[in-house]
Amino acid sequence: MRSGPLTRWLASLLIAGLLLAALRPAKASAAQEDAQTEQDIQDGIALRKQGNDEAALSLFLALERRNPGSVRVILHVSAAAQATGRWLLAYNYLHKAAVFKDDPYYVRNRSAIKSVDDAVKQHVGLFRVVGEPPGAEIKLSGDVIGQLPLAEPLPVELGSYTLEVSKPGFYQLRRNVVLTSGGALSQELVELKPNAGPPPPVPPPAATPQQPLGSPRVPDRAPTWWESRSVTWALAGVTLAAAATSGIALGIREQKVDRWNNDDVCLDHAAPERTRQSVCGNVHSAADSAGTLALTGGVVAAVFATATLTHWLSTPAHTEKTTADQPRASCGAGLASITCSGTF
Numbered sequence: 001m002r003s004g005p006l007t008r009w010l011a012s013l014l015i016a017g018l019l020l021a022a023l024r025p026a027k028a029s030a031a032q033e034d035a036q037t038e039q040d041i042q043d044g045i046a047l048r049k050q051g052n053d054e055a056a057l058s059l060f061l062a063l064e065r066r067n068p069g070s071v072r073v074i075l076h077v078s079a080a081a082q083a084t085g086r087w088l089l090a091y092n093y094l095h096k097a098a099v100f101k102d103d104p105y106y107v108r109n110r111s112a113i114k115s116v117d118d119a120v121k122q123h124v125g126l127f128r129v130v131g132e133p134p135g136a137e138i139k140l141s142g143d144v145i146g147q148l149p150l151a152e153p154l155p156v157e158l159g160s161y162t163l164e165v166s167k168p169g170f171y172q173l174r175r176n177v178v179l180t181s182g183g184a185l186s187q188e189l190v191e192l193k194p195n196a197g198p199p200p201p202v203p204p205p206a207a208t209p210q211q212p213l214g215s216p217r218v219p220d221r222a223p224t225w226w227e228s229r230s231v232t233w234a235l236a237g238v239t240l241a242a243a244a245t246s247g248i249a250l251g252i253r254e255q256k257v258d259r260w261n262n263d264d265v266c267l268d269h270a271a272p273e274r275t276r277q278s279v280c281g282n283v284h285s286a287a288d289s290a291g292t293l294a295l296t297g298g299v300v301a302a303v304f305a306t307a308t309l310t311h312w313l314s315t316p317a318h319t320e321k322t323t324a325d326q327p328r329a330s331c332g333a334g335l336a337s338i339t340c341s342g343t344f
Helices: 005-049 053-066 071-083 087-100 104-108 110-121 229-261 276-314
Strands: 124-132 137-140 143-147 154-157 159-166 173-179 185-191 328-334 337-343
Touching (some): 005 053, 005 071, 087 124, 124 173
Antiparallel strands (some): 159 173
C-alpha cells in the first residue's frame, strides 16, 4: 500500500504538534526561572536598602552559583562585598565582571561600577615575590599563595603580614611585610641559602682499658714543673743545706763563746788594766756573727722544711709514676721534728 501526499502531510503535522507541545514547558520553565532570579535580585536589593548587607551578600553569592554567567548578579556580589568590607572578594568579582564590559547592563552602570572599583582599590594592593630557588613555597601569614617564580602579582588586602619562603635543603626565610599602598604593586626579593645539613655525628670516645690492680699508675696528663718530685727534692736539699749551715755556725759560736770565757786567753795578767773586750774583741764579734748565721740558717731550714712537706702532700697523686725502679720516700712530722725515709 502506498502513502499518498495526504498521508505525508498528516504525519508532518503530527510531528510539529509534538515538538510544539515539548517546547512549551521549556519556555514556561525558562520564564519561571528568570522570574525567580529577578525576585531574588530584588530581595537582595531590599536587604541592602535595609542595611543588612551581610544577608544580601549571602543571597547574591547563592544566586551567582546558580547563574555564573550573569553580569548583573556578579556586579551585585561585588557591590555587597564592598559594603561589608570584603575587599578582596569585591576585587575578584569586579575583575570577573570586567569580562562583560561590553554588555549593555555593564555599560549602563559603568559609573556605579567605577565608584565601587575606586573604593576597593584603596584597600587592595598587588603583591609579588621574586627570587630563588625555583619551587620554593610562599606563605603569607600561614596561607600558601604559590611557589617561586610567581606567574603574576596577587591581589592582597592592605595590612601587615608574615612572609615565609621555604624549600627542603635551604634555610627558611621569615620576615614581616607591610602593604600600605592601595592599587600599587609591592614586591619582595628573596634568596634562600643552601642548608649544608646537620654536622656528621661525633664518634664516641674510645673506651679506656681498665688498669689492672697492682700495676704502675700512669699519669692522665703530663705533670707541670711545679708538680714534679724534683721540686720536692730541691726544697728538701735547701732545707738540709740550711740546717747544716745553722749547725756549723752554732758549733763555731760555741767555740768562740768558750774562748771568750777563757780567762787565760782573753785576760792579760801582765796588764790588768786591759779589759776582756780589748783583748778578745774579735772573738766576741765572731761569736755574734756565728750566732746570727745559726739563727738565720735555722729559720730558713724551718721555712723550707714546711715548704717541702706541703709540696709533697699537695702534689696530685696521678702525676707521680710509682714504678718499681723509681725512688720512693715518705715523711712524717713528729714533736718539733720532721723525719723522712726512703728507698733508692
